[in-house]
């Protein structure tokens with residue numbers, strides 16, 4: 351029986367109630383750590399009564415009565431604390447862990463206590479101040495800040511990610527809570543509440559991106575509309591509104607010419623390049639193909655960024671992510687492929703232009719392919735450490751996992767060389783499935799004997815050995 355994932359909304363509620371800190375009172379560690387340029391989430395959703403039959407504390411009398419993946423049975427801990435309460439389960443009772451959680455939640459509530467405000471103006475000033483703080487951080491460190499665009503985007507990126515978690519997210523939450531809690535003081539329909547509902551969608555999406563993807567995304571970066579609404583109600587004079595697409599898809603000055611003159615000028619597949627405007631160039635390949643290329647400097651390219659770009663240039667054929675520390679999401683890439691648009695980082699683009707069709711759109715860098723192979727080898731080796739499989743078993747990777755950036759599933763071939771090995775095939779397959787589960791990938795396992803092996807039509811499909819006993 352497979353273990354069900356914890357529902358999305360439960361994870362989010364848990365996150366909101368822990369305030370970003372480990373809920374073990376002896377620990378209370380901030381649940382993010384920065385390692386070089388990456389901000390790593392240390393957050394671990396732990397079961398109070400373990401999920402499986404032999405899991406920690408699963409012999410508790412309530413074990414069969416409760417929803418194991420329900421909010422009440424989960425606690426947010428750091429990696430260390432999760433390990434400790436699970437491995438020393440006998441020392442940490444269900445009741446004790448529940449006390450940790452309720453005490454911590456009370457403290458967080460006190461910390462983020464939302465006041466009753468009956469005067470609308472007073473409430474709006476409070477909201478406006480929170481938005482101003484977020485806006486200031488966004489302008490100073492966000493993806494389109496001078497600092498980020500000046501080139502040394504690494505430091506700005508780290509600060510931006512950190513401030514997203516310790517200031518922007520809590521401020522966003524507080525804005526929502528302030529309006530939600532005080533709506534009873536104002537006549538229905540209250541326009542502020544209506545606007546807040548739209549703003550809340552932004553807050554939720556932003557939070558999901560920050561927390562669940564374990565990275566900070568520029569998804570709907572700063573809610574300009576909501577900010578303007580609040581300021582207008584307060585009678586604050588505003589600058590004429592900038593165009594949103596421009597604001598969100600900012601690019602470095604002279605970026606296109608840098609691409610043409612520095613990065614792509616010596617490429618042996620490119621015949622000609624022309625700058626169309628600050629963001630777009632026209633590339634002619636030696637095989638006659640013409641490509642309209644849009645260059646964006648966004649940190650994390652999402653479906654949202656995709657929509658923004660298509661709104662500006664519906665004829666775009668390639669989107670280049672130029673930010674060296676930037677990346678794109680799998681869903682955005684998938685969406686681009688479906689729309690026959692190439693979405694690449696510079697190095698990928700340079701390789702992809704050698705290919706056509708699906709091979710072009712879904713191009714996989716050779717080193718990324720090699721990374722996938724070595725990663726699979728290591729994960730499997732680790733999982734098989736104590737498995738004691740008999741001699742005569744082999745496992746191979748093949749198929750789209752080694753050919754495509756976006757793949758449907760991981761194809762694995764198991765070959766057995768003798769009767770004893772054949773008996774252990776199921777066990778190996780089971781372990782492979784578990785490893786794939788850890789990386790939330792689908793796996794498709796083919797099994798054959800060493801006599802059948804030479805006749806399988808897989809040799810030309812990137813067949814790569816990752817295990818042999």
Ligand SMILES: [Zn+2]
Nearest residue numbers: 396397432436
């Ligand atoms: Zn656990």
Ligand SMILES: [Zn+2]
Nearest residue numbers: 372377428431
């Ligand atoms: Zn902890």
